[in-house]
Amino acid sequence: MKELLVTGGAGFIGANFVRYVVAYQPDVHVTVLDKLTYAGNRANLAGLPAERVTLVVGDIADAVVVDRLVRDADAVVNYAAESHNDRSLLDPSPFMQTNIVGTYTLLQACRQYGVRFHQISTDEVYGDLPLRQDLPGHGEGAGEKFTPQSRYNPSSPYSASKASADMLVRAWVRSFGLKATISNCSNNYGPYQYVEKFIPRQITNILSHRRPKLYGAGVNVRDWIHVDDHSRAVWTILTRGKLGETYLIGANGEHSNREVLGHILKLMGQPADAFDYVHDRPGHDVRYAIDASYLQQSLGWQPRVTDFTAGLRQTIAWYRAHEAWWRGDKDRVEAGYRETGQ
Numbered sequence: 001m002k003e004l005l006v007t008g009g010a011g012f013i014g015a016n017f018v019r020y021v022v023a024y025q026p027d028v029h030v031t032v033l034d035k036l037t038y039a040g041n042r043a044n045l046a047g048l049p050a051e052r053v054t055l056v057v058g059d060i061a062d063a064v065v066v067d068r069l070v071r072d073a074d075a076v077v078n079y080a081a082e083s084h085n086d087r088s089l090l091d092p093s094p095f096m097q098t099n100i101v102g103t104y105t106l107l108q109a110c111r112q113y114g115v116r117f118h119q120i121s122t123d124e125v126y127g128d129l130p131l132r133q134d135l136p137g138h139g140e141g142a143g144e145k146f147t148p149q150s151r152y153n154p155s156s157p158y159s160a161s162k163a164s165a166d167m168l169v170r171a172w173v174r175s176f177g178l179k180a181t182i183s184n185c186s187n188n189y190g191p192y193q194y195v196e197k198f199i200p201r202q203i204t205n206i207l208s209h210r211r212p213k214l215y216g217a218g219v220n221v222r223d224w225i226h227v228d229d230h231s232r233a234v235w236t237i238l239t240r241g242k243l244g245e246t247y248l249i250g251a252n253g254e255h256s257n258r259e260v261l262g263h264i265l266k267l268m269g270q271p272a273d274a275f276d277y278v279h280d281r282p283g284h285d286v287r288y289a290i291d292a293s294y295l296q297q298s299l300g301w302q303p304r305v306t307d308f309t310a311g312l313r314q315t316i317a318w319y320r321a322h323e324a325w326w327r328g329d330k331d332r333v334e335a336g337y338r339e340t341g342q
């Protein structure tokens with residue numbers, strides 16, 4: 001593989017993946033196709049050598065630009081998406097357009113030119129799970145985590161749009177023989193994550209003398225993975241995955257939101273009660289949990305960042321050191337949250 005097209009490569013996870021490829025795959029040139037929405041940022045690719053990475057500003061739903069770029073690519077990895085649940089509840093429309101029509105546009109081009117395609121998806125397509133304490137196997141029994149066999153059952157406009165895109169990929173594989181794989185990953189954290197998301201929002205709240213905000217009672221559980229482990233898993237699947245297959249990516253990182261906030265407060269030297277409870281998210285998924293054993297056993301991938309507190313400490317240090325990166329967006333994001341009482 002010489003020429004890789006990474007859509008959404010100026011966003012959080014896409015940019016980390018581009019950095020991973022530049023660092024570890026010296027023979028690969030990356031073209032990033034990114035619309036630079038509010039979540040996309042040229043600065044996420046700053047410092048990368050110009051001969052290794054080319055940024056094209058454009059829309060994955062624009063068939064003309066997609067056709068031109070896919071024609072010259074050996075593979076496409078689709079990270080481009082509207083990605084924030086809260087925004088999808090306020091205005092679903094860009095989620096339908098980018099996540100569904102955009103994916104369709106990429107699939108058609110890959111089909112036409114016989115190009116390998118990998119879809120970046122989410123565990124949220126499976127809906128949610130009961131809390132561990134409400135399950136007979138306390139979260140470790142059969143069916144108590146998501147597996148590639150779990151039924152699609154999305155809850156929000158965002159997750160429904162991602163589920164729709166996955167269904168399109170599966171249909172293109174079966175009907176047109178598209179050379180494609182899908183990965184459904186759990187919640188990512190790490191550098192370059194936009195300040196609207198849970199972990200960077202709380203870190204930057206503390207750094208800008210605001211109180212952290214916990215939705216509802218803070219009991220909802222997310223399964224956290226460091227973005228570098230996600231990138232390595234995607235590269236593994238892209239290069240060694242079985243065509244037509246779905247892989248679940250996760251790092252056994254289940255924590256309630258209250259626990260995560262507790263770690264952040266402690267690591268940042270704040271009192272344990274220095275936060276506010278705010279309005280819950282409508283339809284808020286209760287618990288996500290990934291069983292990644294298929295990926296581990298079939299392709300030998302394992303997470304490396306297994307100490308969540310150490311990963312959080314490193315992430316906090318990054319936000320401290322990169323205030324210029326997030327400061328400009330912070331007031332606007334918080335003004336938006338104030339309107340919904342969050």
Ligand code: NAD
Pocket residue numbers: 007008009010011012013014033034035036037038039040041058059060061078079080081082083084098102120121122123162184185186187188189193194
């Ligand atoms: P993000 O919002 O930080 O970045 C999305 C990027 O896509 C931005 O650079 C944006 O400009 C770009 N984009 C949006 N619409 C576009 C369009 N029409 N054409 C071209 N580019 C467009 O999101 P993220 O958190 O980095 O998520 C990346 C992908 O990973 C998404 O597909 C998301 O569903 C998936 N995912 C995210 C998580 C997570 O925890 N954040 C977990 C699992 C899966």
Ligand code: TDX
Pocket residue numbers: 083084085086121122123124186187188196197198199201213214215216218220221222257281
């Ligand atoms: O201020 C907050 N307070 C709070 O308690 C925010 C922003 C969130 N939360 C809660 C809601 C969730 O239970 O924290 C949890 C994580 O929230 P988000 O960061 O919005 O992530 P989530 O809704 O879990 O979705 C994320 O993981 C799956 C990504 O945004 C998706 O793109 C990905 O598919």
